[in-house]
Amino acid sequence: MTRRIVRTALQLTTLITFTFLVVYILDSKYRVLPNKIHGYMPSHHPGLVVTDVTIAKCTSLNPFSSCDLDTSKWHRIDKELYLGKSWTGRAYLHVARKHEEELTSQDHVVMDISVGRLNPTSKKDEDLWEQRPGGLWIKRSASRGSSDSKKAITDVDVLFGDDATEAREGWAITGTPFLLGGSPVYSVHLTVRRGTPAEIKKPKPRVKDNGRFKILQIADLHLSTGVGVCREPVPDGYNGGPCEADPRTLDFVSKILDDEKPDLVILSGDQVNGDTAPDAQTPIFKFASLLIKRKIPYAAIFGNHDDEQTLSREAQMAIMETLPYSLSLTGPADIAGVGNYYIEVLAKGSSDHSALTIYLLDSHAYTPDERNYPGYDWIKPNQIEWFKNTAAGLKDKHREYTHKHMDIAFVHIPLTEYADPKLPRLGNWTEGVTAPVFNSGFRDALVEEGILMVSAGQISDHCNDYCSVSLEGEEQDPALWMCYGGGVGFGGYAGYDEYVRRLRLFEIDFNEARIFTWKRLEHGDTESRIDHQMLVEGGKPHYEKPKKPVIPETGEEDTEST
Structure with a gap:
């Protein structure tokens, strides 16, 4: 009886794992869920400051593995960092943020952020950098509950490829590509915004002075x-x-x-x-x-x-x-x-x-x-x-x-x-x-x-x-x-x-x-x-119709030619 229960449990686990893999593979091929990049929209969060940033990884080999963190604290940037190209794993960037007026004495604000293998702390830098997965480093405010929104990190995002560039006002790519492991198809870059979002004024095209x-x-x-x-x-x-x-x-x-x-x-x-x-x-x-x-x-x-x-x-x-x-x-x-x-x-x-x-x-x-x-x-x-x-x-x-x-x-x-x-x-x-x-x-x-x-x-x-x-x-x-x-x-x-x-x-x-x-x-x-x-x-x-060629002997138009 015990052996039968164990065998049934193993079969059930295998079935669940296989089903999960099939779904994931189809997702990778057809670019649908769980990769929610199709639903990704630009983020606009006036008045928010970032209090923490991290990367969460999960494996396709374990049906109970999840890339989701506590949603009461963390917001997931819905761009799967492997872009659905990895069969064995996924990863997402997560950010924690609060309105400045809601900061408590327990909150530290992210004042700087970088990506790389080495700790960015210099000899002149008294503040310690905190390490996160993927080569991510953050430096938070020394005093809790304080914030300078003009200097603080107020939003984060990711871009892909060695030729990635940032076009948004107030944003900049920082550090090296993420150190994700698993050979991502594209290099993945962290881009951050400091301060409040800049107001974008629409230009008004106008005829030049020369008409x-x-x-x-x-x-x-x-x-x-x-x-x-x-x-x-x-x-x-x-x-x-x-x-x-x-x-x-x-x-x-x-x-x-x-x-x-x-x-x-x-x-x-x-x-x-x-x-x-x-x-x-x-x-x-x-x-x-x-x-x-x-x-x-x-x-x-x-x-x-x-x-x-x-x-x-x-x-x-x-x-x-x-x-x-x-x-x-x-x-x-x-x-x-x-x-x-x-x-x-x-x-x-x-x-x-x-x-x-x-x-x-x-x-x-x-x-x-x-x-x-x-x-x-x-x-x-x-x-x-x-x-x-x-x-x-x-x-x-x-x-x-x-x-x-x-x-x-x-x-x-x-x-x-x-x-x-x-x-x-x-x-x-x-x-x-x-x-x-x-x-x-x-x-x-x-x-x-x-x-x-x-x-x-x-x-x-x-x-x-x-x-x-x-x-x-x-x-x-x-x-x-x-x-x-x-x-x-x-x-x-x-x-x-x-x-x-x-x-x-x-x-x-x-x-x-x-x-x-x-x-x-x-x-x-x-x-x-x-x-x-x-x-x-x-x-x-305007269109000038081509003239018919003239017959040299008569001077008349050659109506059979174009």
């Missing part, structure tokens, strides 16, 4: 957690070494930012390469830090890859909304998608009149009806209604501008009309257009509301970079320019015909109501502007 305004469109960065892997780089390698996708991509973007000095940057989707970015916050900070450093306002929409196997669009937009120089907005909650909004560019001088309105819409990702409309999703009816109502509501105010007010738009997935082979175009058309099969009529709405130009990200057309004019009426007059941004990220594919990564720029001349566009290359003729063309003249879409 011009320049926009850089960055399409398909495809940034990863870590340095990423280059796909079809031209040429292979970089700076005498192997090609690392994110550093090479960001070096290119940095060069164009410094050369062209844009007044605004539009990130038109697939900033994050979701399936290689289990922590989406890390790549967001990588591109944002470039723009924050140069004090350039920027706005982002999402592509089809941004939220694959990583943070949701809502969580990513919540992060971007809080960053310096960001104009990104979640948009109306009752409208399909995340990131339907508009930006007003003010007239030059001190005027509060809008000279340019930029509409940004979420074009979603994959079709909800694969059987009838395979491929990619489309702009939804309530988005079109929101756009038309918004545009109509702004028109009276825009008429107060003494020059010609202009309107443009950006999406990620190209409109169905992009695929029309009969339309004139300038630039590369190297591969099939992955526009939605279902046409929801957004192009017609754009024309109806007087939008002059719409530019898409790359979706799966990384080697298409043309601008195509959509015609209307019996005279086939230009009604709307439809452009591609040009693929920039080395983490996304671009393998056709030795395609070189590129970026597109738009310059709006408000003196003549003109819009010009051109592209810049990452390799080869890197200093020249290629495919320079005028899209708008006198506040209307």
Whole structure:
């Protein structure tokens, strides 16, 4: 009887352990619970100070092992430090914090924090550092219950990868990567904030005194957690070494930012390469830090890859909304998608009149009806209604501008009309257009509301970079320019015909109501502007129809040639 009980207990324990392992393995593969990084949101804790920090580890081999600490004291930062890549263990950073007015005589406040193998205490440092797991060291206030919130640690977080950078105001990465053991796939960095959160003021884009305004469109960065892997780089390698996708991509973007000095940057989707970015916050900070450093306002929409196997669009937009120089907005909650909004560019001088309105819409990702409309999703009816109502509501105010007010738009997935082979175009058309099969009529709405130009990200057309004019009426007059941004990220594919990564720029001349566009290359003729063309003249879409060649013998047009 005793043996039977023991055998049954062993079988039950084995079953529980096996079940736990299966669940954990599935979690690691599909990026779901217990790794709650998908639900991670930025932390804002005004008035709080940190009283302790530690790391809790647990093992997958023991079904009763837990990474949770006493929730009455500890708050877990919901980023699993191995990012679900370890089969045998998990680890989480925990922080204890209190409101300053609630501190008791038993509380010490964390005044400094570091990560490393050696005790940071110096000979001149009378305060002793306390050791915590993972190479974590904290130094707390000497007197209990006291706090100086301007110097105290008020929040902590983690970022991943050797190229991790901090973009938030008042935050900084400290010390070496955590010493976790178990060979984490990505280095894990502690980042801390001192003092109270800085107030982030939204910039107000304005036309320069010369009457011009320049926009850089960055399409398909495809940034990863870590340095990423280059796909079809031209040429292979970089700076005498192997090609690392994110550093090479960001070096290119940095060069164009410094050369062209844009007044605004539009990130038109697939900033994050979701399936290689289990922590989406890390790549967001990588591109944002470039723009924050140069004090350039920027706005982002999402592509089809941004939220694959990583943070949701809502969580990513919540992060971007809080960053310096960001104009990104979640948009109306009752409208399909995340990131339907508009930006007003003010007239030059001190005027509060809008000279340019930029509409940004979420074009979603994959079709909800694969059987009838395979491929990619489309702009939804309530988005079109929101756009038309918004545009109509702004028109009276825009008429107060003494020059010609202009309107443009950006999406990620190209409109169905992009695929029309009969339309004139300038630039590369190297591969099939992955526009939605279902046409929801957004192009017609754009024309109806007087939008002059719409530019898409790359979706799966990384080697298409043309601008195509959509015609209307019996005279086939230009009604709307439809452009591609040009693929920039080395983490996304671009393998056709030795395609070189590129970026597109738009310059709006408000003196003549003109819009010009051109592209810049990452390799080869890197200093020249290629495919320079005028899209708008006198506040209307501009297109010069090519003239028919003349028959030399008669001087008449050769109507059979184009």
